Amino acid sequence: MIKTVSTTPYQDQKPGTSGLRKKVPVFAQENYAENFIQAIFDSLEGFAGKTLVIGGDGRYYNREVIQKAIKMAAASGFGKVMVGQGGILSTPAASNIIRKYHAFGGLILSASHNPGGPNEDFGIKYNTGNGGPAPEKITDAIYARTKVIDTYKIVDSADIDLDEVGTFKISGMEVQVIDPVADYAELMEQLFDFVAIRALLASGVRIAIDSMGAVTGPYAVEIFENRLGAPEGSVRNATPLPDFGGHHPDPNLVHAKELYDDVMSKSGPHFGAASDGDGDRNMVVGKGMFVTPSDSLAIIAANATLAPGYAKGIAGIARSMPTSAAADRVAEKLKIGMYETPTGWKFFGNLLDAGKATVCGEESFGTGSDHVREKDGLWAVLFWLNIMAARNESVAEIVKSHWAEYGRNYYSRHDYEEVDSDAANALVAALREKLPTLPGQTFGALKVEFADDFAYLDPIDGSVSKNQGIRILFEGGSRVVFRLSGTGTSGATIRVYVERYEPDASRHDIETQTALADLIAVADEISDLKKRSGRDAPTVIT
Structure with a gap:
């Protein structure tokens, strides 16, 4: 009834x-x-x-x-x-x-x-x-x-x-x-060289996949242990639990620190990856090398043809505006389309449906392609293992080789979580008022070249999305971006994205926060962030 x-x-x-x-x-x-x-x-x-x-x-x-x-x-x-x-x-x-x-x-x-x-x-x-x-x-x-x-x-x-x-x-x-697993696992077998990955794992390369007590556990066990032959226990926290076993299921250097420390230890696994609550995000780490999501997108795009499902090449790359420009340099070399969209996977949908983009990514640990219309954590992990198997190189070797060829985009995101909503909105409003006056201003060695509130014109349906983040670009390719997040449930999260492009390979081993220190200071000076947020430091740095 x-x-x-x-x-x-x-x-x-x-x-x-x-x-x-x-x-x-x-x-x-x-x-x-x-x-x-x-x-x-x-x-x-x-x-x-x-x-x-x-x-x-x-x-x-x-x-x-x-x-x-x-x-x-x-x-x-x-x-x-x-x-x-x-x-x-x-x-x-x-x-x-x-x-x-x-x-x-x-x-x-x-x-x-x-x-x-x-x-x-x-x-x-x-x-x-x-x-x-x-x-x-x-x-x-x-x-x-x-x-x-x-x-x-x-x-x-x-x-x-x-x-x-x-x-x-x-x-x-x-x-x-x-x-819930069968159709997805079948799709992954169609996209990636499971024979090569199985051989990689059989050769002694040890992996640790942390599902963080969340949804990917059954998927990861079926794919990595049952189909690819990784030893039992390679998938950690594999049972989905209503409270995620107390984990904060966000695969970053704060919440997946135990996995990171294990991989970085002398006797730990060679490769580690973590997924989030619903399985659409990923963190990839290799011995001696954490892979930023921005670099992960660029490296997957540059090596896409190594995976059977992408052997014919990719049509284009799309990234969210706050994501680093590392992928832009890959698109330029491959002579394919490059699309900069607002944050939110929904903005990639039209590009994927129209065949304009094949691979997409966001700095918030999300990567994916036209195989579905969501970001896909385990897909990204499998892509990395496929690349490692095809190139017979470690994660660190792959990343450093990429930087040598394309240059390094030093990049970091500083999150100020659960800030008073009125204070956060006031900060953004004040920044918007400053935008017309910023170009030409000098802050130490940094000179503002361009500043705006990012707006996106969808090339497929002509829709316009305004107020998508404050961008301040400096001469030489550095930039800072300010944006309020829409993924929290209480207060406001202020996200500050900081980026510096470094083409000189001899300067690719600087610690990230050190390489970005002057930009971080300028971001605070321009926005009055610490005073307005009431915070001396970010809640999370990734």
Whole structure:
């Protein structure tokens, strides 16, 4: 039986760059999740009888919301729901399922790299039929609907057994509980040289893959241990847990420090990688070498033809504006397109769909390609192992060789987390007022060449996205970028990106923060960051 439930709108359901993210107690409010899900359905057309994919990263409250979503999908007229066993689907795996089975779209229940638990973070985002995050025109429509919604529809029925693979019926709608790993693992075997990677691991190269108690554990065990022959235990923290086992599932040098220290130790593994909560981010580290996400994108693009799925070459590269220009130099040498977009994977979708770009990346530990429409952590890890196998070189050798050929982009991101929102917005407003006066100004040895608030004109659909980050470029290729993040759930995160290009190979071994010290000081001077944020130092440096 379909019930129509009266409800009262919430005014705080504006989706960010990756859907709606709030603390679990917020989502657990009466009708909060139902309102947002119904607003999504109300903002879509033409889905009657079509397939909806539902899955999440296994975090706290995942199963409860999946049951609500299934019953609401049935009430709204979907013909079928495909849901991952146990409610599990990594974000790239969900994108693949949507694309492979020609689904109308999907609900991904995740707060990505944010912590999980009863008082931690939860999120819902909608992905369209291309497998990618909904564009702004859809998320704007969803938000508008949330502000006035007064009813939602739901089927009054028993819960689906999410732990049993099989097909069920609910109010005439088919519910298929699927193996969450099989289709994704099959796709990876099509893209990469598993024979060569298997030989690399058999030769004695030891790897450590840290799934951080999050969604990629089952995927990593199946791929690296079962299919590629890595010893049992090579995948760490492999069981997805509602609180991620207490881990903060953000694969960076702060939260994956134990893995980093292990790889850097004399007796540790030769190669290490970590994934985030929903499996779309990655960190790669080799003996003696941490690979920045910006360098990872550039190196994957430069070596793409070594992987069977990209043997014919790549059409172009896309990167988010704050990501370093390292990939730009690869695109220039390969004579292929280079696209600079706002932060948010959804901005890559049109470029990928149009065949303009093949490989994409963001400095926030996200890399991917046109195989799905999301960034993909394990894809990036497999690409690195494929490159290592094909070149018969270590991570450090590959990175240093790349710098010697293209120059090094020293790069760092300083995050000031949970800053008072008013103070953060005031900082950005003050910077915007300063923009016209900055060009020509000198700060020590640095002279401002150009300054703006980045705006993006989508070359495919002509849409314009404004106010995407303050850019200050200095003569010689250095720059600082200021941006407010849309991925947190409390306060505001101020991100400061600092970059210096160094073509001289004899200067490629300087410690990163030392190489960027003058730019970091100038960033504070121009923005009055420490005073306005009330912080003496960043919360996280990556």
